[in-house]
Each structure stands twice: as structure tokens, then as C-alpha cells.
Amino acid sequence: DAKTTQPPSMDCAEGRAANLPCNHSTISGNEYVYWYRQIHSQGPQYIIHGLKNNETNEMASLIITEDRKSSTLILPHATLRDTAVYYCIVRVHGSGGSNYKLTFGKGTLLTVNP
């Protein structure tokens, strides 16, 4: 799996959009970009994933650059409950046992301030 680079921490004001960047410059054509978050003491929670098109769901939007070397997770109206560590992961989709796993890095600690 390609590696990702994320800033260790970010701050955001409550009610504003939170834009979390992720660099994955070595991503290959069959690798998807996944985002998870982990609120303190809880298990990680899936947010969104995509291949090359922008994606949106009820939680967030995922913007992937045309060259796919980076992406941005957007929380449109951050709340205090969005304070968490956010993980950007690239994951191969294909056969073989090792392709089934998710490899978590250090992630970005997003702190939403009142």
C-alpha cells in the first residue's frame, strides 16, 4: 500500500468547515483513498472513500486531485463532537491476503473549538 502524509494536528472553529489534507504521492491506479476517524477511547469509524471522483455522503466530502496524489476531507460544518483523530488510508483492491488489511498511520488530531 502507498503511504500517506497528514499534518499531526489542526484546529477548526465550531460551525466552520474543516479541511483535512492528505498526501499520497505514490498512490497507484488500483488504490482507493479511505478516511476514518477515532473519537477518544472509541473504535475507529468509517467516514468515506473514493478512487478518483469526488465523493459526498451525510458525514463529509472527499476531494481527490486529478493526479490523485493528494486529497482533502471536508467536514462542512464542524461541531465539537467532530474532535477526533482522522486517518487517511490508501488501500489496494485486489486479490491476495495482504490486500485486505487497512494500514493506519498517525493521523491528524482535529480539535474543534467553541
Next chain:
Amino acid sequence: DAGITQSPRHKVTETGTPVTLRCHQTENHRYMYWYRQDPGHGLRLIHYSYGVKDTDKGEVSDGYSVSRSKTEDFLLTLESATSSQTSVYFCAISESLVSEAFFGQGTRLTVV
């Protein structure tokens, strides 16, 4: 939450004793995973399963074994617990290669 139950949620055990953690799912998902999480290391994959009786090692598998005799249960065993295995353990499940993974609430294990 997806139908994942980890048991026990908390356990304190002595060095050298065997410990088994259980992950039970009601989603009939094919893939199951065990992770550990430690300060400064993030989440690290211990073992995973891609079907009944089909398991493989992750990045930190030394000192751990797993078994999956039926779809719904994935057991993680520490044959002889050590203090370095004090951690929070998370189980996860996923339906397919392209679907998201759902995580359990975690088991906090302390080895004294």
C-alpha cells in the same frame, strides 16, 4: 454500531498466563481483523481472517495466535501474556474488499 461485540471489555491478567479475547459479529461479514493500539504507535494490525479457517499475520503478530472456526467468531489468544502486550485491542469486520470496515468498542488489556 455494526453488530460487533468484543469480550471482555476490560481484563487484568498476570504475566505468563494465557488470555483469549473474543470478537463476535452478527453481520455475516467475511473479513475480520485484530488490531492493537498503543500511544505513539497508532493502530497496528495483529492478524486478520478472510474466511473460516483462513487467517494470516499482520505487522505485529509475534506472541499472538488466532482462530476462526465459524464466520461469526474471531478469537485472539496470547499464549503467555507479557507486559508489552498491555494495550487496547480492537476487532474489525468488513464485507468485501471494497467496503468499509466496522470496528468494535475495544478491549483494554493490562498485563501485570
